[in-house]
Amino acid sequence: MPELPEVEAVVNGLQNTVIGKKIVSLKAKRPKIIVGDAEQDLGKIRNVLRRGKYIILEANAIIIIHLRMTGKLLLVDRKVKERKYVRAVFLFDDDKKLLFDDVRAFGTIVIKQDQQEYFPIQKLGPEPLLKNFNFDYFAKKIENRKVPIKNILLDQTVLAGLGNIYTNEILHRAQIDPRKSANKLKKKQLQKLISETKNVMKEAIAAGGTTISDFRDLSGKSGNFQKKLEVYQKKYCRCGNKITRIKQAGRSTFFCAKCQK
């Protein structure tokens, strides 16, 4: 599933290619993929932004895209034949079209007149790389939370953009046991967790994201951060200890019981 760095790579690709293009039409190839009025004159794309894992196209309306499990955006020539997993098509006023390709079909396109009208975006917590994600904010958020710290990191209303791969990696780097109750973290651990969150996000963005199975950016390029993964889907920690794999909130957690306390 694309997380913040992968979505950032897609957004960078869109910023370099579709800003200024006029949307002639936006058509769903499958019912319920698009929520909102796609028949209106969507006009020119003025800007492309990311918030959490959402891609936001600013035109006459605001088009909010979530890739979920397997969604991909592909900018291709109009004449390119669409494979069966293409769920929606943006036609532009030149010879290009933008395909929303999604094998699992959990992705969504929501059209609103204003970004703030969209409740899931209103509710998002801060961006990991911004200053408002800091010790005071995070300490306050977790002081009474008796849930495992990994679940907190996955909660988009606490912190926007993290998913299963990066939460595993961040906790490993911060040497924190993912099962540890959030309110039991010591001050030093919390500081380390925040700084490693920022470090991992910066490095993963610079690497163009992580490609485990099929993530591709707009131009079809893979990410590179998978080479730097130290715990996610690994057998051994660099300390030599075997990595433990458990389930938390239905997701796989990987950690080193020796390094992470």
Ligand SMILES: [Zn+2]
């Ligand atoms: Zn270890």
